[in-house]
Amino acid sequence: NAGVTQTPKFRVLKTGQSMTLLCAQDMNHEYMYWYRQDPGMGLRLIHYSVGEGTTAKGEVPDGYNVSRLKKQNFLLGLESAAPSQTSVYFCASRRTGLDEKLFFGSGTQLSVL
Amino acid sequence: QQQVKQSPQSLIVQKGGISIINCAYENTAFDYFPWYQQFPGKGPALLIAIRPDVSEKKEGRFTISFNKSAKQFSLHIMDSQPGDSATYFCAASIETSGSRLTFGEGTQLTVNP
Numbered sequence: 365n366a367g368v369t370q371t372p373k374f375r376v377l378k379t380g381q382s383m384t385l386l387c388a389q390d391m392n393h394e395y396m397y398w399y400r401q402d403p404g405m406g407l408r409l410i411h412y413s414v415g416e417g418t419t420a421k422g423e424v425p426d427g428y429n430v431s432r433l434k435k436q437n438f439l440l441g442l443e444s445a446a447p448s449q450t451s452v453y454f455c456a457s458r459r460t461g462l463d464e465k466l467f468f469g470s471g472t473q474l475s476v477l
Numbered sequence: 478q479q480q481v482k483q484s485p486q487s488l489i490v491q492k493g494g495i496s497i498i499n500c501a502y503e504n505t506a507f508d509y510f511p512w513y514q515q516f517p518g519k520g521p522a523l524l525i526a527i528r529p530d531v532s533e534k535k536e537g538r539f540t541i542s543f544n545k546s547a548k549q550f551s552l553h554i555m556d557s558q559p560g561d562s563a564t565y566f567c568a569a570s571i572e573t574s575g576s577r578l579t580f581g582e583g584t585q586l587t588v589n590p
Contacts, residue, residue, distance in 0.1 A: 367521075385585050397577070404486070406566055406580035407521070422577060464509065466578065468520030 366390050370455050370469035377445045377476045383442040385472050387455030395458035396438040397422075397466070398430060400451040407454065413438055445476045480504050481569050483581025490588050496554040500567035503548065507569040511578070512541065512552050515564045524565070525552070557588045561562045 368389045377383055387396065394415045399407040409422030411430040419430045427449060429441045438457075442449060453474050455468045483500045490496045500510075511526035527534045527541040527550065534541045540553040555563055567581040 399580075404582055406483070406582045407578075408580070409577055412577060423579075456520070459533075464511075464526070464572075465523045466511075466513075466521075468522065470518070470520050 368455055368467050368469040369458055370472050372472060373435065373470070374473045377442075377474065379446060379476060381445050382443050383439070383474075384416075384442075385439045385453055385455075385474075387440070387469060388436055389438075389457040389467070390436065391457060392435070392457065393457035393459060393467075394435070395457070395460065396432065397456045398428070398438065398440045399454045399456065400424065401403075401454060401471075402451050409437070410440065410453075447476050450474060450476045462466065480579050481567060481581045482545050483567050483584060485584060486582065487585045488587070490557045490586065492557065492559060492588055492590050494557050494588075496557045496561070496586055496588070498530065498565055498567070498586070499551045500569075500581050501547075501549045502569050504569070504571075504579075505548070506571050507579075509570045509572050510541070510543065510550050511541075513568060513580075514568045515566065515583075521525060521566060554586075557586075558588050559588045562586055562588050 365472045371386045398410040401407050408424045413432040416435040431439045439443040452471050455469045512524045513521035513526045515521040527540050538555045543550045565584045568578040570578045
């Protein structure tokens with residue numbers, strides 16, 4: 365049982381380049397989230413999805429786009445990378461109900477030079 | 478605007494001691510308060526969670542204390558072990574709003590042998 369899988373694990377970009385981070389979950393969860401983690405700032409929500417075909421903005425959405433074409437996949441795109449987007453990115457999916465829980469992937473370390 | 482403030486930033490405890498991490502929140506609509514544990518190179522994982530209908534929840538050596546009137550909650554780790562050394566994040570959400578978790582800044586706990 366893989367849970368939440370993120371690819372790639374590491375990436376170095378030059379300013380202005382674009383890339384897509386892929387998140388896949390095999391738990392049939394409706395809700396999926398993209399967070400970024402920066403030292404001393406905790407995890408901040410970038411975008412989220414409450415189901416296939418839906419997306420919504422989180423706390424820090426500028427410079428990012430997302431798509432949820434299939435229930436199991438949630439893609440995060442950077443159209444024109446900036447040094448301020450250097451961060452560790454985490455995808456998560458949510459099990460709902462009384463036993464609510466977020467399942468996180470292992471993260472993508474992105475450096476923008 | 479940081480809606481969940483966490484302290485301390487870092488904490489060093491001797492093996493067998495009690496680790497205490499505190500969080501304060503602003504939004505009185507929050508109704509779900511989890512704690513996540515993160516080891517280096519890994520994604521966060523749910524440790525324990527509480528809802529505001531109870532003032533305390535205990536799971537093994539981990540206890541959440543919740544004070545609704547003060548808008549504060551804390552994590553107590555009894556008999557702290559070196560294996561507990563990790564970063565701990567408190568969080569809060571409104572369950573009817575897609576459960577978008579707002580995280581605290583994180584506390585790096587080191588338990589010395």
